[in-house]
Amino acid sequence: MSERVNPLLALEHEHHPLPLDEVQPGDFLPALDAALEKARRNIHAIPAQDAAPTFENTVLTLEAADEWADRISSVFFHLLNTDGTDELQKLAREIPPKLSSFRNDVILNPELFARIEALDARRSQLLLDEEQTTVLDNHVQSFRRNGAGLSEQDQQTLRKLDEELSTCSPTFAEHVLKATQAYELWVEDERVVEPMPSSAVATAKAAAKSEGRPEAWKFTLDAPSYIAFMTYSPHAGLREEMWRAYGERCVEGEFSNQELIRRILELRYQRARLLGYDDHVHYTLERRMAGDLSSLEAFYDRMGPVVIPAAKRDLDEVRAFKEQETGDPVLHPWDYAYYSERLKKAAYELDQEEIRPWFEFESTLNAAFTLGRKLFDLSFSPLDSLPVNHPEVRTFQVTDASDGSEIGTLYIDPFPRSTKKPGAWMVPLLGQGVWNHENKRPAVGIVCNFTPPVEDTPSLLTLDEARTLFHEFGHALHELLSTCTYRSVAGTSVYWDFVELPSQLMENWLGEADFLREYALHVETGEPLPEVFIERILAARTFQKGYQAARQLSFGTLDLTWYRTSPDEVGEDLIAFERKAMEAFRLFEPEQGVAMSPSFQHIFSGGYAAGYYSYKWAEVLEADVFACFLEEGLFDPTTAHRLREEILSKGGSRHPMELFKSFRGREPDPDALLKRDGLLEV
Numbered sequence: 190m191s192e193r194v195n196p197l198l199a200l201e202h203e204h205h206p207l208p209l210d211e212v213q214p215g216d217f218l219p220a221l222d223a224a225l226e227k228a229r230r231n232i233h234a235i236p237a238q239d240a241a242p243t244f245e246n247t248v249l250t251l252e253a254a255d256e257w258a259d260r261i262s263s264v265f266f267h268l269l270n271t272d273g274t275d276e277l278q279k280l281a282r283e284i285p286p287k288l289s290s291f292r293n294d295v296i297l298n299p300e301l302f303a304r305i306e307a308l309d310a311r312r313s314q315l316l317l318d319e320e321q322t323t324v325l326d327n328h329v330q331s332f333r334r335n336g337a338g339l340s341e342q343d344q345q346t347l348r349k350l351d352e353e354l355s356t357c358s359p360t361f362a363e364h365v366l367k368a369t370q371a372y373e374l375w376v377e378d379e380r381v382v383e384p385m386p387s388s389a390v391a392t393a394k395a396a397a398k399s400e401g402r403p404e405a406w407k408f409t410l411d412a413p414s415y416i417a418f419m420t421y422s423p424h425a426g427l428r429e430e431m432w433r434a435y436g437e438r439c440v441e442g443e444f445s446n447q448e449l450i451r452r453i454l455e456l457r458y459q460r461a462r463l464l465g466y467d468d469h470v471h472y473t474l475e476r477r478m479a480g481d482l483s484s485l486e487a488f489y490d491r492m493g494p495v496v497i498p499a500a501k502r503d504l505d506e507v508r509a510f511k512e513q514e515t516g517d518p519v520l521h522p523w524d525y526a527y528y529s530e531r532l533k534k535a536a537y538e539l540d541q542e543e544i545r546p547w548f549e550f551e552s553t554l555n556a557a558f559t560l561g562r563k564l565f566d567l568s569f570s571p572l573d574s575l576p577v578n579h580p581e582v583r584t585f586q587v588t589d590a591s592d593g594s595e596i597g598t599l600y601i602d603p604f605p606r607s608t609k610k611p612g613a614w615m616v617p618l619l620g621q622g623v624w625n626h627e628n629k630r631p632a633v634g635i636v637c638n639f640t641p642p643v644e645d646t647p648s649l650l651t652l653d654e655a656r657t658l659f660h661e662f663g664h665a666l667h668e669l670l671s672t673c674t675y676r677s678v679a680g681t682s683v684y685w686d687f688v689e690l691p692s693q694l695m696e697n698w699l700g701e702a703d704f705l706r707e708y709a710l711h712v713e714t715g716e717p718l719p720e721v722f723i724e725r726i727l728a729a730r731t732f733q734k735g736y737q738a739a740r741q742l743s744f745g746t747l748d749l750t751w752y753r754t755s756p757d758e759v760g761e762d763l764i765a766f767e768r769k770a771m772e773a774f775r776l777f778e779p780e781q782g783v784a785m786s787p788s789f790q791h792i793f794s795g796g797y798a799a800g801y802y803s804y805k806w807a808e809v810l811e812a813d814v815f816a817c818f819l820e821e822g823l824f825d826p827t828t829a830h831r832l833r834e835e836i837l838s839k840g841g842s843r844h845p846m847e848l849f850k851s852f853r854g855r856e857p858d859p860d861a862l863l864k865r866d867g868l869l870e871v
Contacts, residue, residue: 195220200260203634204624208262210576214276225291228255238298247304252677263618269609277365285355297344302337320842324675350460352838357453362794364444372434374408381424382406386542387416391643398725409609410435411605413640417525432523436783446787447763453793455756461697469752473799478686478845491859499735499868504776507532522777528746533732541651548655549712550648557662560698563604566590566828600634604641613637613657615664622676635661635669663695670837678841685800687845691786697815700730703823731867743774745802750790752799813861
């Protein structure tokens with residue numbers, strides 16, 4: 190028998206496909222060590238050459254230096270998030286420090302920095318095009334923002350901060366995953382589940398059967414199970430139990446994240462101060478579309494006075510509805526989802542469960558693909574030859590329908606697993622741009638946790654889940670339609686408060702009658718969604734938008750407050766600090782033992798530290814862009830072409846404000862969102 194070959198070694202020369210089906214945990218460290226050693230040799234060769242620095246022999250060589258390591262990292266982090274076994278979780282404490290150390294070796298290389306500065310000093314003589322200028326600017330800023338200009342002693346301090354941060358964030362995420370997995374709600378009384386939707390009941394029954402308890406129903410804190418229970422269970426006591434279990438994750442006990450929060454805040458604050466910034470917020474906003482804190486404060490000053498009264502009105506409506514139904518005037522936070530859903534059903538006769546059969550997963554995916562075809566002339570064909578890490582993962586070849594040219598490959602991983610991170614996301618497995626001296630097309634993944642199929646029942650999505658699919662599809666289109674030359678500015682490599690524009694934009698089509706009439710088809714009959722349901726969906730478009738906006742703004746405020754505050758001023762009680770930070774947008778009184786921050790992965794283990802405001806900021810952008818389609822037509826080819834050419838294809842090759850203005854002819858208008866959501870009427 191021949192000796193097994195580490196499949197990650199082949200990625201030194203092969204761009205694609207990634208060996209997701211055969212890689213084993215023990216493959217990662219040997220391959221990554223070899224790849225980083227090669228990358229270090231490549232880096233050291235740049236300043237060792239006799240030739241004077243040019244864009245090609247310095248910037249482009251730098252961008253290509255760690256291609257092999259990039260590919261290995263893509264495989265590792267994708268598998269960690271989708272199949273996070275204990276072995277991979279252990280590696281998550283070893284691999285990030287190695288990557289952080291390598292990045293610091295690059296950034297803190299004085300000879301390399303000298304060549305970059307030399308190029309910056311004579312940029313007017315280099316005859317660079319716009320994309321090359323952006324790439325050079327990014328490298329200059331990256332070196333300066335990451336310590337290249339610091340003293341040797343301060344650089345060593347920075348290395349220690351970065352290496353520790355690289356382990357804190359994965360540990361934070363691991364704690365959230367394990368705390369989520371640790372809770373189970375077992376129900377044995379059929380009367381408890383009888384009023385709930387059949388899809389949720391069937392899923393809970395299947396989960397119980399898989400663990401040898403066919404007489405019971407099992408509910409968990411995974412999104413489909415948790416949301417279904419909180420939205421439809423009439424049993425307030427069990428709703429409260431689940432709500433508290435969700436809100437208590439990582440607050441105390443074995444998986445507590447409180448000390449990690451304190452340490453992450455301290456490390457990011459120290460890092461920002463070491464680099465010459467007031468705090469992590471100022472450090473972050475330098476590389477954001479918002480630009481500075483005054484612009485962000487103006488944004489909140491415009492949104493807050495409109496949103497807060499609307500949110501209070503929304504909550505009063507739900508509270509009054511509960512009192513009307515039960516005689517109890519007190520609305521608890523674990524009541525909100527249940528009674529707001531019942532209010533929506535009463536006010537609009539709109540029941541998400543009733544319309545699920547028109548949003549079966551396969552047909553909804555095909556609807557998204559059809560949107561891609563109608564707007565951008567894309568074709569999506571099943572591609573069974575790509576290796577995948579789970580039988581449920583689907584792969585597609587994406588081509589230009591007009592000439593058959595390659596656009597990229599798309600992976601779809603739709604359903605929950607016990608080892609999969611909660612939520613939904615798009616992952617650029619291999620970015621568009623130059624690899625091995627050739628401009629390559631991207632490989633993109635969409636990962637979700639949708640309501641799974643159960644026995645003979647297919648996956649039937651709620652309208653919210655359908656919107657999530659379209660949202661991630663928008664991110665995927667941003668990657669797939671990129672036509673940049675350099676990977677560092679291609680696809681979603683844009684400022685963080687711009688990246689949600691394409692994703693949130695795509696959700697809009699699911700709220701338009703013409704689109705629903707044609708593409709929301711019944712799972713059994715193929716009949717289109719009845720007109721009465723379409724009318725109800727349209728009528729409910731602004732339902733509880735004030736509450737939803739206040740919730741998002743409160744999360745953004747919490748994030749900014751954490752990262753604007755000196756750790757010395759946070760105090761001993763992190764939960765008290767959180768409550769004070771969210772006070773302006775608070776709609777419910779705080780509950781003992783429940784907190785947002787200890788499981789707030791976006792800002793402590795994701796990429797949204799000092800940037801969670803981006804979701805609301807980007808909603809303004811996409812509402813303003815979609816207004817063009819409403820004016821010119823849902824599938825207007827001229828508007829779609831401009832969207833593709835002016836925004837989606839450009840990646841981060843130009844400043845996002847310039848991209849937006851080139852499409853819209855002006856800067857974004859916050860009132861576009863407030864009007865669309867019906868909030869200016871309040």
